Amino acid sequence: MSDTTIGTAAQTASAGGSVGDYVELLKPRVMSLVVFSGLAGLVAAPGSIHPLLALTALLCIAVSAGASGAINMWYDRDIDAVMQRTRRRPIPEGRVGPDEALAFGVVLTIGAVLLMGLAVNWISAALLALASAFYVFVYTMWLKRRTPQNIVIGGAAGAFPPMIGWAAVTGTVDISSIALFLLIFMWTPPHFWALALFRSDDYARAGVPMLPVTAGARETKRQMLAYTLLLLPVAAAPWLLGAAGTLYAAGAAVLGPLFVLCAVRVLREDDEHRAGDRAAKQMFAFSILYLFLLFALLIADHLG
Template sequence: MSDLIERGASAPLPVSADWSELRDWAALLKPRVMTLVVFTGAVGMLVAPGPIHPVLAAVAILCIALGAGAAGAINMWYDRDIDAVMRRTARRPIPAGRIAPEAALGFGIVLAVFSVLLMGLATNWHAAGWLAGSILFYVLVYTMWLKRRTPQNIVIGGAAGAFPPVIGWAAVTGGVDVLPLILFAIVFVWTPPHFWALSLWAHGDYQRAGVPMLPVVAGARETRRQILLYTLLLAPLGLLPSLLGLAGWIYGATAVVLGAGFLFHAHRVLREAQDERGVSLVGDLAARHAFRFSLLHLAGLFAALAVDHWVLG
């Protein structure tokens, strides 16, 4: 017994956690994407009429985050072959060999089921149904059906990222109204110019992977034109909550400024120095700036809606 005690005393203490492995599991959840998803869902909950207990609100936001993360993990499992040949994604945990594909799939499925059940039990099954629909749409419609088949993948598939404000609203009210549907439409129309700006300077990755993003199939010039067209549609759509009396002047003024800013960047993308095929001669600087501004645009709109609701009621 004394020998055992001595050996136990001299043995190194076990490491409580391998932080690099934990980071890999967290990376499966696509935390950068999740941040914006959670924010838009939280704003949808905040502007919804009626009370919700703060604890239940926190649980609902957690469910939205877990549902988005689950969809991201299953997406990474399914796309592991194309992720491996794209520079932008080759270091993700599955193609890099740090997490087994089957483990990632199981992780995603468990999180998806848990998030939907918890949402239903904590708030209502209407919100849980919207959450389940968003996960299934992202996995089945976008990832497995559209992404590798059509350049309209991000146009139709963008609906997956537009669900959170509807889910947040439904978590409070148990239903859906005009404002969350407008917020859905804003995110839906915002998604193509946002991702096409990214795909302009990452088109080589998509080409190597055989993903028919618009610049690969239709060319850079047509992609630039489509970015501007969608942004022209997005600008007035962003004003709709104020025009319909569903938001006040704080939101309306912000929507004018951000819409004009996005249009400015979209026009710069169209007019950037380029060759006869529309390929940038200056490293797609305008597209990079447009991509970054698009994130500010969407976050700013939703933040303004929250402030407007808080200040003006």
């Protein structure tokens, strides 16, 4: 299917997409990590919460994150249609119409925020609304197409879930929950730039100013290494603040240097012959494992 055909399909799609199409709009793979980090914040928070309210909070986090993804797909349908990674999404393929995707995302966002406020507390609901607004308006609509620092600033949206989980239990935002926020915030640039390195042609074709496109692979790799080094003390902060125990501390002490090693391997790869793609792909995969294991250890510390 040509780019023109895909673009036309996105404009002319009618309502009536399948359930699977609407689930795809929610970006379920991204949602799973968001929910897991929210669970970690909920478990690590001091105090207790009724299991039904905890499940409600996690449901709201999941629905809001997915809804933001749907609105993102609505807004980015033009560039999604020309990128190899995204051209098979429901809107570019004409399986879901743009208006339906937007309405779906907006209704779910409002519903998730209201349910969080009414069932749990309004502090966690306010954070949920802020995360959604930041992702849609600040990252998607403002930063993504304007600056190579898009993912640095815009990545804050994905760092809110542990704070939201924490607030669901405590009704507050404190320094420990901010430390969990900063962990994801600092992790996001090297994670996403690893993807951008081996998808740089895609971003260039779509006119998205990701760092590898504007500054080149070498500068991107230097900044990835810098962020992984800065991440070492940030990852230790939850333990230093008493929000995490020895299991988490041991995991951070092992996983952090491994993440740095991944960045060093990416930096040492040859740029010209695209030999760095393999190292970048490996770093991208490890970055997901890194964050998952850290939060798993945080949860284990508090449940053990």
